[in-house]
Amino acid sequence: MRKNAFDQPLDALCLKRLAKQCRRTQEQVYRRFVDAAWTLALRLTGCEAAAWDAVHDGFVRAFRQAGQLRDGSAFGFWLRRIIVNQAMDVHRMRGRESAEAPPESSCSAPDPAWLDLESELARLDPADRMVLWLHDAEGMTHEEIASLAGMTVSWSKTRLSRTRARVRDALNREILDKETTLELRTVGNET
Amino acid sequence: MKHDALNLKNLPASRPPDDLWDSIAASLDQAPRRPARRYWRYLPIAAAASLLVTVVTTTLFEPFEQGATRANPELQQARSASARLEQVLRRQRDGLLDATSVESLAWMEQELGWLDMQLADSPxxxxxxxxxxxLLAEMASQYQRNNWQTELQLASY
Structure with a gap:
């Protein structure tokens, strides 16, 4: 099974240097976690501009607060919590601003090969997307998701099963539509 | 084997922008850092300046503020509670915290920042x-709980 990219403990010396705001250590820690943090933020927000804000603010917050962290082995998962919270917060703030300037213009187009799945993810309600991604991609438990969202375990379970069903239905419908179009084209070419 | 269309782990990875670290480092430079040793001698001057600003501000704005507060005992009560809790938190903020508490308190600090921004507009x-x-009461209780848990953990060693 693939190891979670956030599961990388920091040793005591590294944590001590972070607490002293050592810029070189901060950069090393950033390089170690940034790919995982970026993927997480991008999937939760569905938008590069919003992911930038979430990862930027998340790392700044983590480095500023690192002095209060007691256990270096928890750093990665602690950072993940911060990134998730930042992503949801950025989403909320952008939602408020959307009446003035729609954020869609700053979002890049998804990879064509995964267009269907990425489009369906982008269409989801942010909370549904968060539950789906944290559970199915990050491997978090319902208890962890519920604690992160400040909700109950049954809330997380219900959201996950509903969201999975919705995305699967939409993907199957799209596959069916594509097959039908292909068949019609083939019939048209033959005649 | 049946192919699952909802395989999130197989989605293509995306690389973070190259200039993201520069932006983070620049923000960290603006962060309030611990004062260096050589600045300690200026602290009394800074404290005196801060006291002077407080006295001038209070003297200038007190009549308006007192009018509003006197007319509303609830406002007065909330302000007193807020000031009292600020004192408590000032002592508690020096302690060590576990990861969950740090994150949750960081959120509360942010909420506090939002509230203070709104209060600047409508005091x-x-x-x-x-x-x-x-919010301050919740923060104080979180610090208290954390200290209690820390003491318990230390006692169990």
Missing amino acids: SDTRLWQQRAN
């Missing part, structure tokens, strides 16, 4: 002051 809003006092 006599009772509802905002009550929210502020409630």
